[in-house]
Amino acid sequence: MKVGALKIGDTQARNNLFLAPIAGFTDYSFRKLILPLGVGLCFTELVSAKGLYYGGKNSETLLYCGEDYENTAAQIFGSDPYYMRWACESKYLEKFRIIDVNMGCPVPKIVKNGEGSALLNDIKKAESVIKEMVKSGKNITVKIRTGIKRGDDIAREFSQMAEYCGAKLITIHGRVREAYYSGEPDYDAIARAKKAVSIPVIANGGIFTKEDADLMAERTGADGVMIARGAIADPFIFSKISGENPPIKTLKEFALAHFDEEIARIGEKRAAVEFRKFVTYYFKGAKNSKQNRMAIMTTEDVDEIKRLLSETL
Ligand SMILES: Cc1cc2nc3c(=O)[nH]c(=O)nc-3n(C[C@H](O)[C@H](O)[C@H](O)COP(=O)(O)O)c2cc1C
Known part of the structure; x- marks a missing residue:
């Protein structure tokens, strides 16, 4: 795949190979070490907007980026537009230029509150969340799945909605909620979404090797890829894709x-x-x-x- 810088609203990722948010894994220690290994942009673990509002200490720890807020986006979740905008404008997210909203999390504890992937079932609510977040003036990005149940394909409609609301980038995990993290990604659903919008589309799901990344880029036409489990198993996957020489070798x-x-x-x-x-x-x-x-x-x-x-x- 072609690797190069990617514009995201009024900012730029140094390349189009993204490290996914992975709760429990992509903490500051991991991100700090993997960033120099060819990652264009990484994301914090998902953080509750309401948790920030009520002053949760843990949320603050999850958002810590040391000296490097340049190459990290904050990911927040929630379904109440008020709290979501408040979080974007709060001191906690002040240093982040990109704020991502999680609309893909399948974890029951989150879904039952109408958050994460529950928003895929409620496009009107998702729309008001994104619109309010955009009013904060930050570069808002959205991470979705292709649907809830097998056979669903909401990626195109959701991507168009997100662009219309002012989102600057959309990441599509090419699986439905019911598939959790297994099965082949739905390349076609991502490709259809990519064709329908002019903001960058990042394709995610099942990339464990350079060949998987090349296939994903080719089949979807996406502007970049995001890697989750493949990056924990092999932190050198980004430099393998880009052909860069990583500062850590083994x-x-x-x-x-x-x-x-x-x-x-x-x-x-x-x-x-x-x-x-x-x-x-x-x-x-x-x-x-x-x-x-x-x-x-x-x-x-x-x-x-x-x-x-x-x-x-
Ligand atoms: C343990 C675990 C934690 C995750 N945490 C998050 C999260 O905090 N936010 C999010 O948007 N996605 C989260 N995801 C989903 C990943 O970002 C990614 O979309 C998914 O794993 C598919 O990519 P992969 O096939 O490269 O692993 C998580 C996935 C796993 C396995």
């Missing part, structure tokens, strides 16, 4: 630096626990990793974890 180097970053940010005890979920990804494909993975899952000794990482990767 997964061992990346994993050790990532763990150090976690320790510096949240302390040894929490880092040891939080890091376990990444190890499952990092060790996939590593030879004889089972025993060392089990050992990491049951220890809080950071030196031992580093030793096991070095030995396995």
Whole structure:
């Protein structure tokens, strides 16, 4: 696929390869390390607009970007236009130039409040949310799925609505809610949406290799791609797609630096626990990793974890 800078409203992503928002994974430590490896733009984990309104400390932590707000968009969720605009104009999002609204989350806790992918069922509500957010003057982007049930295709209509409301970019996860994260992406639905709008369209879903990215770009005609699980499994996927020479060369180097970053940010005890979920990804494909993975899952000794990482990767 063709890799290059992408204009998003009055700002620009340095390239069109985006790291997806992934709750529980794309925290500041991970984003900081992966950004120099060829990522054009990354996103915070989803943050509740109401949570920010009521002063949730956790939401603030999720939005932390150190010194680098340039290359990160904040992702918020909610269905009340008032809170959504308030969040965009709040001090919490002051440093972000791009604010993304989550309209794809399938998690029942969120859907039952009419938020996340529930908005795909209520285009009028989605429209008023986007319109109010746009009034904040920020570059508003929207992340959707292709529908709720198999056979749905709301991507085209939703993309047109989002553009009409003033959104500056739309990301389409080419799966319906009921498919969660599995199955082949619906390339055609993304392609139809892309043809119907003039704002950039980013295609997402099932990209684990450079070949998958090329196929996605070719089949959809999208302006760029967004990668979620494929980036945790292989943080070098962006540089593999763009052909850039990454400053970190090996997964061992990346994993050790990532763990150090976690320790510096949240302390040894929490880092040891939080890091376990990444190890499952990092060790996939590593030879004889089972025993060392089990050992990491049951220890809080950071030196031992580093030793096991070095030995396995
Ligand atoms: C554990 C997990 C957490 C996720 N968290 C978010 C989130 O916070 N916001 C969001 O828009 N999408 C979230 N997603 C969806 C991803 O951004 C992405 O759309 C989806 O995983 C499909 O991309 P992939 O096939 O490359 O993984 C999450 C996905 C997973 C697996």
